[in-house]
Amino acid sequence: MPFxxxxxxxxxxxxxxxxxxxxxxxxxRRFAAERPRWSFYLAEHSRHExxxxxxxxxxxxxxxxxxxxxxTARFIRELGLPTVDLSxxxxxxxxxxxxxxxxxxxxxxxxxxxxxxxxxxAFCGDQRxxxxxxxxxxxxxxxxxRDAVPHEFTLEPSGMRSHDRERLARWLxxxxxxxxxxxxYDIAGLEVLEACKIAGLRMPDEVAxxxxxNDELFCNLTSPPLxxxxxxxxxxxxxxxxxxxxxxAGHILEPGKRPIEPLRMVTxxxxxxxxxxxxxxxxxxxxxxxRSDSAPTVAAVLRHxxxxxxxxxARFVKIVGRTVHGEIVHARVAHVAELLTSTDWTLPQIAExxxxxxxxxxxxxxxQHTGTSPGAYRRAATGAISRQEFRSRGRVPRSDR
Numbered sequence: 069m070p071f072x073x074x075x076x077x078x079x080x081x082x083x084x085x086x087x088x089x090x091x092x093x094x095x096x097r098r099f100a101a102e103r104p105r106w107s108f109y110l111a112e113h114s115r116h117e118x119x120x121x122x123x124x125x126x127x128x129x130x131x132x133x134x135x136x137x138x139x140t141a142r143f144i145r146e147l148g149l150p151t152v153d154l155s156x157x158x159x160x161x162x163x164x165x166x167x168x169x170x171x172x173x174x175x176x177x178x179x180x181x182x183x184x185x186x187x188x189x190a191f192c193g194d195q196r197x198x199x200x201x202x203x204x205x206x207x208x209x210x211x212x213x214r215d216a217v218p219h220e221f222t223l224e225p226s227g228m229r230s231h232d233r234e235r236l237a238r239w240l241x242x243x244x245x246x247x248x249x250x251x252x253y254d255i256a257g258l259e260v261l262e263a264c265k266i267a268g269l270r271m272p273d274e275v276a277x278x279x280x281x282n283d284e285l286f287c288n289l290t291s292p293p294l295x296x297x298x299x300x301x302x303x304x305x306x307x308x309x310x311x312x313x314x315x316x317a318g319h320i321l322e323p324g325k326r327p328i329e330p331l332r333m334v335t336x337x338x339x340x341x342x343x344x345x346x347x348x349x350x351x352x353x354x355x356x357x358x359r360s361d362s363a364p365t366v367a368a369v370l371r372h373x374x375x376x377x378x379x380x381x382a383r384f385v386k387i388v389g390r391t392v393h394g395e396i397v398h399a400r401v402a403h404v405a406e407l408l409t410s411t412d413w414t415l416p417q418i419a420e421x422x423x424x425x426x427x428x429x430x431x432x433x434x435x436q437h438t439g440t441s442p443g444a445y446r447r448a449a450t451g452a453i454s455r456q457e458f459r460s461r462g463r464v465p466r467s468d469r
Contacts, residue, residue: 076103076316078309079123080110081133081140082154087283088253088301089134092154095305096132103313123147130316132308135159136197150315152308157198162323164315166308168299169327170199174206174250176297176333177278181248182214183388184341185350186276188247190219192236192256200252203280207250219243223256236263245274248339254279254286257294261338276339282332292337300331300448331449332405348373349383352392360399363423366392401437404430408446415442 080096083089093110100106111122118139131151135141141159144151153165181189191207193200204220211218221239224232240249240263251257257279261271269275271292279287282298307326315321342350355372356364369392370377381391388395400422407418419427435441440448 075105075107076130076313077107077109077126077128078312079126079128079131079133080108081120081123081131081135081144082110083117083134084110086253086255086281087285088281088299091299091301092134092305092308095302095307096309097305098302099306099309099313130312132305132312135163150312152312152315154304154308155198156202156325158325164311164321164323165325166304166311167199167325167327168301168304169329170202171206171210171327172329173280173297173299174203175210176330177207177248177250178210178214178216179389180278180295180333180335180339181250181276182216184248184276184339185345185387186246186248186341187216188219188244189216190221190243190247190249191252192221192223192249192260193252194223194256197252203250203252217244219247223259233259233263233266236260237267240264240269240275241267243275245269246276246341247274248276248278251277251279254281254283254294254296257296257338258286258290261290261292261294272337272339272341276341278333278339282334287334287336290338295334295336295339297333298331300328303448304328332409346383346387348375348380349387352380352384353388353395356392356396356399360396360403361422363400364396366396369396397433397437401434404434404442405438405445408442409449418442 080093082093084093100108109123109126109128118137120143128149131144131147131149133140133144133151133153134155135144135153136155136157138159144160151160151163153160153163154167155165156167156170178189189207189211191204193204195201208218208220221236223236236259240260249260251260257277260277264271264275264277271277277294279294279296280299282296287294287296307328311321342353352369352373355369366377370380373380377392384390384392384395390398403422404418407413407421413421415427415431419430422430424430431442434445438445
């Protein structure tokens, strides 16, 4: 519903230099498309920018800001305008904050490594960023719950130079292997992959790597291509704008963080590994994943490995955390999610491609196991989701393909 009052002028103190921030800006723009009386004031700047001269003398109504340093926090307080924080740094705790759920990111990474049989796990982080610190703590906690051994490396704040990369290579070389490494974001993931090459380590056989942000350019330029967890930046920006809209209308909102769950896990070659000590479970996993487009049955898996269902289920639950049937469904749902985001095929076309008897059955299974319909998932992944769906949708699924 459009404003009946004059135009609302909103300043965006959000960097334009990375995929995450640009995704958040897209979500803000999506909300503003429904508010014809919103007007933005934005300058190109980096994550650590502290020059706010472009805002001096500005007469506005509200601010959406990534408050990553004390200078920005002080400037926001000086403005004295309704503001929503978009950073996990927590430098302005008196403000509402919308940020990616770092605990879920860490949990998904640990589950991803555990499903591949990895019991050694490591985190490569950057202490400058609150979200990296939060992810590191959550990663260690979830790894410990899986009886995995967590390790941690901190990147140099100055950026990666040759000797820094050598230091990272020495750390990687000293880790027990095989090991799964979660990089705090995709750029750090790129550095881990390069350091693995320096250290002479095979990827993903010795070191499996996952980044965060799913920056398509970086993830597909690396060698091997980088697996990554994709945050729901569109929803993050949209919700932050919706909160600011209410604040500018005079509503008082509680301070504190509103965590937004990530959208999906995108598996590429950097972590496409099965390092399961049990050779029969490893063989069964590979059999299931290789046939996720052709409706593999539990009976076919049992024939392939030569075990009874009870015996193989027991091994699966111990190592993977699911039964054989559960793993088949998991792989099938992940393949549906992949085709929803990588093609414009209709649901009947996807169902036919993956061997489902009916698209309705595929849709029911997808929703039962992800909490959202195939259509809603596709709209969320492509940014075409409606305002009502932003408010009402539940957990968004991962994709392991």
